[in-house]
Amino acid sequence: MRQLFLLAAVICFGMAAIKFFAARSTPNAPVPRKTSQKYLTLTAEEAKARLDEDDSIILLDVRTQEEFDEGHIPGAVCLPSEDISADLPLPFDKDAEILVYCRSGRRSAEAAEKLADMGYANAADFGGIIDWPYETTTD
Known part of the structure; x- marks a missing residue:
């Protein structure tokens, strides 16, 4: 009986070890962003291309004014997410x-x-400034 218990413990430990190492060896696949049918989700590269193509696009930074002042994408307008409401035109x-955009993508x-x-039928989210590989400014 003792040998049977020891064998079961070794098998369980081995399976746990295999699962642990298999999970660690799997390449880190990007986590897909939650998308909505209501608005478009872009990458930073796609957003940059759109901004370069059309200077009439509104670039909206939805972080706080303090965060905006610390650094933002040139041409952005600061309008904190909490201030966006159907009650305020x-x-x-x-x-x-x-x-x-925001800092990490949640607020945007x-x-x-x-x-x-x-x-607003043409609103698009491109995530956070932390993923923006292009120029930023404090002006």
Whole structure:
């Protein structure tokens, strides 16, 4: 009986070790971002290409004013996510193309969804400034 118990313990330990090392050896696949049918999700590269193509695009930084002042993408307008509300009219046309970003991507996704719910049909989220490999400014 003791040998049977020892054999079961060795098998369980071996299976756990295999699973652990298999999980560690799997390449880190990018985690897909949650997408919504309400707004488009872009990469930083796609957003940069759109901004380079069309200077009428509204670049919306939805971080706090303090975060914005520490550094932002040139041409961005600061409008904190918590200030985006259906109760407050925004100075943008409903058909304007709006590219939204924040620090890491959470607030920009929320803001893009709020904008879409408010009728802004061309709102797109491109995540966070931490993933922006291009120029930033403090001006």
